[in-house]
Amino acid sequence: MDCLFCKIIKKEIPAKTVYEDDNVLAFEDINPQAPVHILVIPKKHISTSLDIKDEDNELIGQMVQAANVIAKERGIAERGFRTVMNCNKEAGQTVFHIHLHLFGGRAMNWPPG
Numbered sequence: 502m503d504c505l506f507c508k509i510i511k512k513e514i515p516a517k518t519v520y521e522d523d524n525v526l527a528f529e530d531i532n533p534q535a536p537v538h539i540l541v542i543p544k545k546h547i548s549t550s551l552d553i554k555d556e557d558n559e560l561i562g563q564m565v566q567a568a569n570v571i572a573k574e575r576g577i578a579e580r581g582f583r584t585v586m587n588c589n590k591e592a593g594q595t596v597f598h599i600h601l602h603l604f605g606g607r608a609m610n611w612p613p614g
């Protein structure tokens with residue numbers, strides 16, 4: 502399958518890994534939009550959030566927990582941070598392997614752009 506993030510999981514494309522366990526990988530976004538901008542992905546290929554099945558619920562929880570661990574490590578947990586999962590075109594999804602953006606290190610705007 503021609504998926505950029507599956508290639509990162511298989512180490513065919515390099516990434517700056519910040520967290521890894523059996524089910525989840527997290528790495529620095531190549532085009533950071535905040536002082537902390539990390540992508541948390543499942544090792545299982547899931548194209549969009551609409552493709553998450555009941556059997557994936559624990560995996561999605563593991564992604565959120567990984568983001569929490571990283572936020573604490575980076576010292577942004579108490580200050581605050583934002584997690585975002587874009588779905589399809591109008592949300593701006595460009596890589597069709599689900600990923601949780603973890604943004605922090607600056608004040609976030611609301612409403613989002």
Ligand code: AMP
Pocket residue numbers: 505514516529530531532533540586587593594595596597
């Ligand atoms: P989205 O627009 O929500 O699909 O987010 C895709 C994200 O992947 C963007 O923030 C990109 O900067 C990021 N990205 C694209 N290619 C790479 C890569 N090779 N390594 C790390 N991040 C990437």
Ligand code: ZN
Pocket residue numbers: 504505506507508545546547597598
């Ligand atoms: Zn994939």
